[in-house]
Amino acid sequence: MRRADRLFLIIHALRGRRSAMPARALAETLAVSLRTVYRDVADLQLSGVPIEGEAGVGYVLRKGSDIPPLMFNVDELEALVVGTRFVRAFGGERLGLGAKTALLKIEAVLPPELRERSRRTRIFAPESPHRIEASGVIDRLHAAIEARRPLQLDYRDKDERITVRVVEPLCLAFWGGAWTLGAWCRLRVGFRNFRPDRMAAIAELDEIFPDAPERGLEAYMAAVGGASSL
Structure with missing residues (x-):
């Protein structure tokens, strides 16, 4: 598993939890060592992700917090959604699938109000089986x-x-x-x-x-x- 994917999954695992998640549970979920979990969490904390807790106790994502790089404003979010739709329609099968999974990852860490907004944009790029793509x-x-x-x-x-x-x-x-x-x-x-x-x-x-x-x-x-x- 790529490190970037592992960091994303750590944050996703901590979102919405009311109690701390033990490092050992994270390690088992990701199929990595405890040392790797400790290192990854420390790196996320240093980069500004609001994870609270410590080794031996467990970790929790501060309530109401989101990953700083994914704190989009409304126009930025709509641009991503519309761009994804165009890639899916015109970028070929490989990039279309990549765009679809990328949007799912983005929506997974958005606060509910922005997630709902991302689904309300009215700019579409319909896919067609008859186009060269x-x-x-x-x-x-x-x-x-x-x-x-x-x-x-x-x-x-x-x-x-x-x-x-x-x-x-x-x-x-x-x-x-x-x-x-x-x-x-x-x-x-x-x-x-x-x-x-x-x-x-x-x-x-x-x-x-x-x-x-x-x-x-x-x-x-x-x-x-x-x-x-x-």
Whole structure:
């Protein structure tokens, strides 16, 4: 278990308790040693989380308190909720699931009045099984970017002619109505933007392209104003 997740679970376990929770019970819940619990609680206290108690007695979260970094105002909270909805609708399956679980973690430590407010926002991003985000293509492209795997594309141009391109994928951009893949095109020997909805076929090559500065992300961002939009 990651330390960040463990710290979150300690706070979540202490919320709403009227009596102190023994360190041994926390250790058993988290499947860690007592020493780890003592250290984690001490770190949380030093960072400003209002945990009261001590080793050998038990711990309790001061009544009415919340984690300082999660004390959002109304506008900040609504921005998070709306942002999460957009990621779920347009970010692909992997990031959509991450956004959903992130919001659940945030709501778990909000005071009741803010938790209720987070559910009342009237800005929505409906999900649809007919959009490209539901096809798995965005997830495949995202995975290739992270793994630095070249892609072979059967790519349709605006006249429906197909060319075979081998590209080194660098980033994805969402323009509100369409996605583009920013990449180094080996055929054109330059940066190009490719629309996923024009990719007739995608194949990941069994290689890792080098992290070359002259055709990497920073160079692409510097040149993107003049890159062809295919």
